[in-house]
Amino acid sequence: MTLRRDSGQALRQDSGQALRRDSGQAIKSEPFVVNIGPQHPSTHGVFRLKLTLDGERILDADMVMGYLHRSMEKLAEERTYTQNIPFTDRTDYLAAMTGNLAYVMAVEKLMEIEVPERAKFLRTIMSELQRIASHAMAIGIFANDCGAWQTPVMHMFRDREKILDLFEMACGARLTLNYMRIGGVSRDIPPEWMPQARKLLKELPKRFAEYEDLLLSNEIIIARSRGVGVLTADEAIAHSVSGPMLRGSGVAWDIRKADPYAAYDQLDFDIAVGTNGDVYDRFVVRLAELRQSLHILEQALDMMPSGPVHERVGTATVQPWGQAVAPLAFRPPVGEAYGRIESPRGELGYYIVSDGGPSPFRFHIRSPSFINLTPLKLLSVGATVADAIVILGSVDIVVGEVDR
């Protein structure tokens, strides 16, 4: 499906000839550079897209990033392993739970720690709640990019808000959660958490049906997104694309299934896959994943075992409520580990190199937002400016994770 990119070329030639015919002489025209961003609502943060245009057609697309670069990888080398957990909240700030999980899993892999069963389930439940919250945001903002200004976002925010309330009950924070710990989670959920979560799970199917009614058959969304930004399965794999973008191109690859972590091996769910690899398919995959996450949550809440939520690692401090949490002082063995999970945006990996000291020797974040931008130029060249906005929206970047 490289049709669209080629037809862009053909259109350009046509319009040039038409102009020449009308005026009787060749018109001198120059490519025109337009900057979208760094401050622009459609860039979803501080990100700049530099487009070279011929009329409405894109000749070249260049990404300028780094406005939010906080040098986390360097900062992490100066802090202990536990002190680094809050950084992982601030990379992908729309999915802090999965950021936490990927990092602590990498350190656990390095230190060969086995996590208690209840902590595994809590991690799974929190990740899936986070996935719903993050996808709801992605879908809402995508509808925003398509021209449905603010209304869908407000619908999504209503439900995201309830998930954030659950997070607040579990760990006291709503956005930068800092909930996971090396060896488990920071604390158990309070007794009133379960009834509220079950109440939310009863509500959500109605909401999801509402989203699907509102958006899936919407004429404007279909016109703006079908056949736009087509990425074939081979291109997607070659460009290291992951997550809903890869599955939208028809590759049934989900780390939760392929390499189950936490409690995913005990739960039943399907991988949502698209067929055409266009913007619309990525959006449909996200909508379908909402339902799958709900299905996982229903099972996980029923199967949740009792028991401890934290494995004792190193010298743990005892919190005022008597629970030993937050190991502060430990030195992992010399070696390296690459831990990865399926975050809402794709494969989120942490590569940790240890020299046996109290802080990581090297701390690298393989961030899906950043790497999913690789084929952006391929997708945008030949498309129109309006398409470029929708294509960027379908990648679903979080700039905190792009720049780190």
Place this chain on the structure above:
Amino acid sequence: MTTFVTGFEIAGQIDAKFPGAVQDAQPEFAAVKPEKLIEVLTWMRDDDGHRYRFLSSLTGVDRIDWFEVAYHLESFQHNRKTTIKVISEDRENPKVPSAVPVWPGAQLQEREAYDLLGIVFEGNPDLRRIFLWEGFAGFPLRKDYLNMPGGQMAGLERFPGEPGVELSGRGTE
């Protein structure tokens, strides 16, 4: 469950196909000589027994005495993953061949490694700084970037509050 192909296994397979191409093998990775790197990676991508078509992650590490680039590869077909490394002994101007001809997905990640660590990927079509601006002095992820007095390097030698000298750093040069 994804099987992790250990460095010893993959090094044996590479050595059988390209004798002398393996420089080092550890449980976590196999290090390949820079001049053979692209040949080996292309073979690993296309060979039916491997099919590592997905470059999961590419990153550089400053090991103080040398630089290395780690390639985390993934095979969807066989559900396997493995790690390949390439080592550049040159401390001042590290150079390794670019993996962009093998996986276009390496493009932005190589730019990142160049920007922060100063590793030059020969053959990369568009090697520019990505997060920092053109003209930025130095490469901040290098261990010797802005050394503290006394030549101390980034990283903790002991825990905060643990007895020892005042300044804590990862050894001296």
